[in-house]
Amino acid sequence: MLTLTPKTLSSSSSFTVHKSQSPRPKSPNSGKFQSSKWRSHTIFVKSEAQIERDLQFETGETFFRHESARGRDLGVLSATLYKRSKGSLRILDAMCGCGIRSLRYLAEANADFVIANDANDANRRIITDNLSQIERGTGDERRWVVTHMLANKAMIERYLIGDFLDMIDIDSFGSDSAFLRDAFNALKLGGLLYLTSTDGYSSGGHRPYNSLAAYGAFIRPMPFGNEIGLRMLIGGAVREAALLGYHVTPLFSYYSYHGPVFRVLLRVHRGKLHEDRNYGFVTHCRLCGHSDTVRWDELGLMGCPCSDTKASSSLVVSGPMWLGPLHDASYVTEMLELAREWGWVSEGTGIDLEKLLSIMIEESDPRLPPGYTKMDEMASRAKMNSPSLKNMMSALVKEGYAVSRSHIIPNALKTDCPMSHFVRIAEDELQS
């Protein structure tokens, strides 16, 4: 018997668990997976019992991170909104680890049916034990099943038998985008795809040929690389969806520095868009710090207003990627209302969910272009002090610009104000 004090989002009490004495038998497939590349990414968490939002579960030797709880919260809120609006909710948790997401989708979002899949069949006992808290049911009433296929196979199987899903959650490593096509094929129209990238090197512009291969985007270093990471991921999905005659809209985008982890929730719609104004290029001038967007039909006209010549050597260009809003304001507002209804606010752990969702709503203003300005960087480039975020925000609004905070970084602003005006407004603000 073992007494643990779990690190938890919602409870700090100790509880007692019985540590399993039975050794895990080696599965026939485990050798095969051990040699494959995903195995080398795995971080094992040894602790045996955890609590997340009042649900108790074990992690054994599966990959598990407490820090991903916020991403799980966002998935559960979205799944619940889906169930409330459509009346049914069938989910594939394609890389379920210990099964905590599946458990939360069943217990909190009241999912009708969840496929908890993980390629590693050594995770089976842990997943099954965790899900056993939810009555399994039989026949048409069956609520969950545990499978051990590669995620692509799990999705292709659904597609082949015409059993389309309401939501697919792919909690993958790195910048693996090989799931996109199979995911679109396995989803219902109007369904939700919850995607992941953990490739901070690519979003930081340090592996442009890697991002090109994964998402079709040549990414170069820019001061707002973590927002680029979200836009690169959405852009990859936009491209793949178009190929199949669909289009996608981001409902929310979430960056977390633990990992880092980039997560986006997309809704899939029928029909490709013939002219997508939201898919193009982002520029950043290393000289003056100004950023802009460039559409496909403007590619020959790139330059920065600070330079006399059209072709400025100070200009860095990345793309194509998603240029539109990172989130859907009305959707995130519904998520916020649900979080309040459930009391998932003001918890004092990590970034508060209420604050996160409120900033996401601010960020959704369609007038806001990609990127953000870090106040310290702006101040050091302009050789001045930095005004407070709050004062700068009201000054920008007074001048008629759109402005918001960024959920990605605290001391930065998103705005449609050109950099030369931004610096002038900051100077005026310091003098007033």
Ligand SMILES: C[S@@+](CC[C@H](N)C(=O)[O-])C[C@H]1O[C@@H](n2cnc3c(N)ncnc32)[C@H](O)[C@@H]1O
């Ligand atoms: C990031 S962990 C999942 C964590 C879990 N979703 C959670 O929230 O705690 C990724 C999991 O995917 C599994 N995996 C890796 N590659 C896979 C693949 N191609 N298909 C299915 N599962 C895979 C790994 O065994 C690992 O358990």
Ligand SMILES: [Zn+2]
């Ligand atoms: Zn410039």
